[in-house]
Amino acid sequence: MRRLWIGLTFLVFALLLGAPVVRIAMGAWNDGWSGFAGGLTRPEAVHALAMTGLIVVAVTVINTVFGVMLAMYLVRAAWLGPRLKKLLNSIVDLPFAVSPVIGGLMIVLLLGPDSAIGGLLGAAGIKIVYALPGMILATLFVTFPLVIREVMPVLQEIGTQQEEAAAMLGAYGWTTFRRVTWPQIRWSVVYGIVLTVARSLGEFGAVLVVSGNILFKTQTATTLVYQDVENFSLTSANAVALVLAAGSVALLLLMEWAKSRQKHA
Amino acid sequence: MHVEVRGLNKRFGEFHAVKNVGFSIAKGQLIGLLGPSGGGKTSILRMLAGLETPDEGDILFHGKRVNDLPPQERGIGFVFQNYALFKHMTVEGNIAFGLEVKKWPKPRIRERVAELVELTGLSGFEKRYPHQLSGGQRQRVAFARALAPEPQLLLLDEPFAAIDAKIRQELRSWLREMIDRLGITSIFVTHDQDEAIEVADEIMIINQGNLEQKGTPWDIYKNPQTPFVASFIGESTIVEDISSLRGFEDARAWPGTRGLIRPEYVEIGKPSEFQILSATETGRVKHLQFRGSEWLVELEVGSTRLVTYRSLEKEVLHPGDEIQVLVHRAYLFNDNDSWIMENKLKEDRTYVEI
Amino acid sequence: MSSKLKNRWWGWGFRSAVMLYFIILIVLPILGIYGQSLSDGWKAFMDNIREPLAWKSVQLTVWMALIATAVNIAIGTMAGWVLIRYRFPGRSLLNSMVDLPFALPTAVAGLMILLLLGPQSPIGRWAEHFGFSILFHRPAIIIAMVFVTFPFVIRAIQPLLEELDPAEEEAAYTMGASRFKTFFRVIFPNMLPGIASGAMLAFSRALAEFGAVVLVAGNIPGRTLIASVYIFGEIESDNAAGAAAVSVILLTLSFLILWFVNHLQSRRRTA
Numbered sequence: 001m002r003r004l005w006i007g008l009t010f011l012v013f014a015l016l017l018g019a020p021v022v023r024i025a026m027g028a029w030n031d032g033w034s035g036f037a038g039g040l041t042r043p044e045a046v047h048a049l050a051m052t053g054l055i056v057v058a059v060t061v062i063n064t065v066f067g068v069m070l071a072m073y074l075v076r077a078a079w080l081g082p083r084l085k086k087l088l089n090s091i092v093d094l095p096f097a098v099s100p101v102i103g104g105l106m107i108v109l110l111l112g113p114d115s116a117i118g119g120l121l122g123a124a125g126i127k128i129v130y131a132l133p134g135m136i137l138a139t140l141f142v143t144f145p146l147v148i149r150e151v152m153p154v155l156q157e158i159g160t161q162q163e164e165a166a167a168m169l170g171a172y173g174w175t176t177f178r179r180v181t182w183p184q185i186r187w188s189v190v191y192g193i194v195l196t197v198a199r200s201l202g203e204f205g206a207v208l209v210v211s212g213n214i215l216f217k218t219q220t221a222t223t224l225v226y227q228d229v230e231n232f233s234l235t236s237a238n239a240v241a242l243v244l245a246a247g248s249v250a251l252l253l254l255m256e257w258a259k260s261r262q263k264h265a
Numbered sequence: 266m267h268v269e270v271r272g273l274n275k276r277f278g279e280f281h282a283v284k285n286v287g288f289s290i291a292k293g294q295l296i297g298l299l300g301p302s303g304g305g306k307t308s309i310l311r312m313l314a315g316l317e318t319p320d321e322g323d324i325l326f327h328g329k330r331v332n333d334l335p336p337q338e339r340g341i342g343f344v345f346q347n348y349a350l351f352k353h354m355t356v357e358g359n360i361a362f363g364l365e366v367k368k369w370p371k372p373r374i375r376e377r378v379a380e381l382v383e384l385t386g387l388s389g390f391e392k393r394y395p396h397q398l399s400g401g402q403r404q405r406v407a408f409a410r411a412l413a414p415e416p417q418l419l420l421l422d423e424p425f426a427a428i429d430a431k432i433r434q435e436l437r438s439w440l441r442e443m444i445d446r447l448g449i450t451s452i453f454v455t456h457d458q459d460e461a462i463e464v465a466d467e468i469m470i471i472n473q474g475n476l477e478q479k480g481t482p483w484d485i486y487k488n489p490q491t492p493f494v495a496s497f498i499g500e501s502t503i504v505e506d507i508s509s510l511r512g513f514e515d516a517r518a519w520p521g522t523r524g525l526i527r528p529e530y531v532e533i534g535k536p537s538e539f540q541i542l543s544a545t546e547t548g549r550v551k552h553l554q555f556r557g558s559e560w561l562v563e564l565e566v567g568s569t570r571l572v573t574y575r576s577l578e579k580e581v582l583h584p585g586d587e588i589q590v591l592v593h594r595a596y597l598f599n600d601n602d603s604w605i606m607e608n609k610l611k612e613d614r615t616y617v618e619i
Numbered sequence: 620m621s622s623k624l625k626n627r628w629w630g631w632g633f634r635s636a637v638m639l640y641f642i643i644l645i646v647l648p649i650l651g652i653y654g655q656s657l658s659d660g661w662k663a664f665m666d667n668i669r670e671p672l673a674w675k676s677v678q679l680t681v682w683m684a685l686i687a688t689a690v691n692i693a694i695g696t697m698a699g700w701v702l703i704r705y706r707f708p709g710r711s712l713l714n715s716m717v718d719l720p721f722a723l724p725t726a727v728a729g730l731m732i733l734l735l736l737g738p739q740s741p742i743g744r745w746a747e748h749f750g751f752s753i754l755f756h757r758p759a760i761i762i763a764m765v766f767v768t769f770p771f772v773i774r775a776i777q778p779l780l781e782e783l784d785p786a787e788e789e790a791a792y793t794m795g796a797s798r799f800k801t802f803f804r805v806i807f808p809n810m811l812p813g814i815a816s817g818a819m820l821a822f823s824r825a826l827a828e829f830g831a832v833v834l835v836a837g838n839i840p841g842r843t844l845i846a847s848v849y850i851f852g853e854i855e856s857d858n859a860a861g862a863a864a865v866s867v868i869l870l871t872l873s874f875l876i877l878w879f880v881n882h883l884q885s886r887r888r889t890a
């Protein structure tokens with residue numbers, strides 16, 4: 001009986017997860033090494049990968065810093081009433097429920113060239129939608145809860161007493177955070193960062209809407225793959241996809257490693 | 266006066282946790298805050314520390330008002346109930362923390378840490394982490410850490426609550442000795458009477474936010490000022506109609522007066538064991554319980570149930586035995602007044618061992 | 620400035636910055652889209668929704684998501700069970716692989732499915748032989764949804780299985796229950812909350828999925844056009860109001876599910 005279930009499970013994993021990854025690798029090599037290299041080194045690909053890289057870095061830094069602070073406030077702050085905290089807490093999760101396309105749409109509606117704010121900024125020469133800032137904003141939105149959700153439970157678990165002890169010994173806010181709180185939430189933050197990187201790397205729907213997918217200007221790696229598929233240049237699509245997939249697998253391994261450090265901290 | 270508190274009040278929402286508390290403590294005293302859980306003792310301690318702000322009232326250290334001073338500046342050592350050690354730091358790291366914050370020069374920090382490690386008997390454990398220590402050891406690290414920055418005042422929140430009973434005794438005497446040696450003013454919170462009586466110079470009984478009485482353990486014991494204090498210390502029995510007991514008939518003059526009788530003031534035994542037989546009345550043993558160092562005897566006199574102790578040296582009693590009972594004194598109280606009344610039939614002051 | 624006062628100012632600065640970020644990034648856009656969809660009035664809103672294509676796409680999405688969720692409940696429960704209860708070589712590898720759909724870009728997932736199941740591929744040809752097509756038809760949508768929501772049920776039941784007290788099972792055995800009975804009467808009820816919340820999260824995610832589906836679905840209006848792709852289409856056609864209207868439907872549905880899951884979880888915690 002056991003063997004049946006284990007065997008079935010292996011089968012499911014092989015079919016659902018294993019086969020697709022293998023297929024991409026094969027597909028990228030359809031035209032041999034030159035096909036693969038060509039797919040990667042063409043100028044649109046280089047530009048798209050660079051855009052993706054930029055977005056990932058910006059989003060990760062911003063959402064980690066703000067995420068950790070918000071987590072601290074939502075768990076510890078005395079200046080937030082308990083009911084307000086509960087409300088904010090439930091709002092934090094909202095981006096998880098929003099389809100990425102809708103996320104992109106929201107940003108376009110709010111800050112697009114036809115909107116009030118967008119029009120004003122546009123007149124000043126600042127483009128948000130159909131440009132990098134908009135893409136960063138959209139990605140910030142979808143990755144918003146990730147770091148917060150990892151840090152909050154840990155903060156709740158460690159409790160306030162160690163921080164109070166530090167206060168009694170003369171330590172103020174930053175010192176207490178640096179020497180007492182941070183060492184204990186460190187690995188959860190790392191796990192949150194890895195999740196954020198993975199998600200911003202892979203963000204597609206929101207960025208597609210906000211960027212307009214303009215060749216050489218606002219294309220990311222994922223929207224380039226989309227475009228390649230639409231144009232039937234499958235080998236090129238595969239090449240970029242393989243790089244993304246390899247990146248994801250590497251991130252996956254990092255995720256598992258950080259998770260285990262988190263547990264044993 | 267080292268620590269003075271006036272008109273302290275604290276509410277948590279609707280709940281009035283601390284009601285108009287005031288007291289003063291002299292330098293070098295060891296004070297115990299004793300009372301049932303939820304009574305407000307920890308709130309008072311935390312307000313002294315600056316971890317909570319009072320709604321009303323003043324807190325003064327050496328005559329200076331410190332209400333607005335943050336906990337970081339108050340120069341207080343605080344020992345938490347669950348130690349609150351920094352889990353990711355070694356014993357040394359924990360102890361040195363307060364000194365590093367104050368930016369002491371490194372050699373001086375090393376010296377002080379070594380001093381405290383020695384003082385608290387933790388030599389050899391400096392490089393260990395909290396999860397590698399026993400409960401008693403962790404508590405000692407907590408003390409050392411609190412004492413390192415040479416505080417003026419030491420506050421302890423139920424320091425022994427999380428410790429095994431066996432070790433508790435040792436740690437208690439160790440704490441008493443330590444604080445005496447250092448001469449540091451200390452206040453600790455506990456709900457364990459024996460602990461308070463054994464360790465403290467003076468005890469403050471706190472119940473439902475009120476300071477019921479402040480005094481030496483002996484004072485409180487002998488002259489309880491409120492019914493709560495009287496019932497709280499020791500295992501007393503409340504007798505509804507005190508005048509029914511032999512020797513306390515005078516209590517009839519104050520109707521509605523009840524009596525509180527401590528086990529130590531109830532003497533029982535065979536007729537041969539008594540000097541003033543005429544003052545005794547007959548009772549019956551209901552139940553016996555072996556307590557390791559003595560017997561706990563439940564008895565009945567008429568319709569009144571009493572509790573007392575009986576030495577292991579004396580003749581063993583059995584349930585159902587008829588015995589003579591002498592109640593030496595009782596603490597009487599009614600709605601207006603409370604006082605101690607001696608058994609009128611005793612002709613001389615009986616010297617009672619407690 | 621005293622140390623305390625300096626700390627105070629920093630504190631206030633951080634607080635305002637963070638709360639402002641929170642509100643501008645999350646609250647404003649959501650309010651914005653609700654506002655926009657109703658900007659031309661209630662009647663326009665209803666018209667937009669009643670657009671046959673719009674309504675059909677929502678129906679299709681819900682139906683496909685339900686099927687995908689059902690599939691995930693089945694294989695997710697099995698996989699979660701196997702990974703926690705049994706020890707076998709490759710177990711930790713499989714366990715790590717569970718998170719792959721979380722890490723992989725959805726567009727890449729779509730491409731993978733495209734290649735695996737396309738008419739050129741072995742599987743595609745095999746299916747054609749039997750007379751049914753996968754790619755660019757509904758089965759492809761379901762497969763894409765199953766892929767991206769695979770981890771949810773598994774990760775939801777694993778902690779519950781780990782917390783399960785072996786004493787409960789042993790008690791059942793000592794009272795004469797067969798393994799089968801024990802599973803259904805003792806173990807399964809303990810897994811149920813996990814299955815339920817995992818399923819709801821999976822459903823919510825499947826409703827929202829875009830990247831994987833858009834590449835493999837064919838997007839034929841009324842047949843294989845799901846809501847998110849419809850919305851995308853409307854945006855491309857400059858029909859922001861239409862897009863916003865359907866978005867609001869999808870959003871409200873997802874928020875309700877999210878709220879429900881949170882509610883259940885907090886009730887479990889206080890129970």
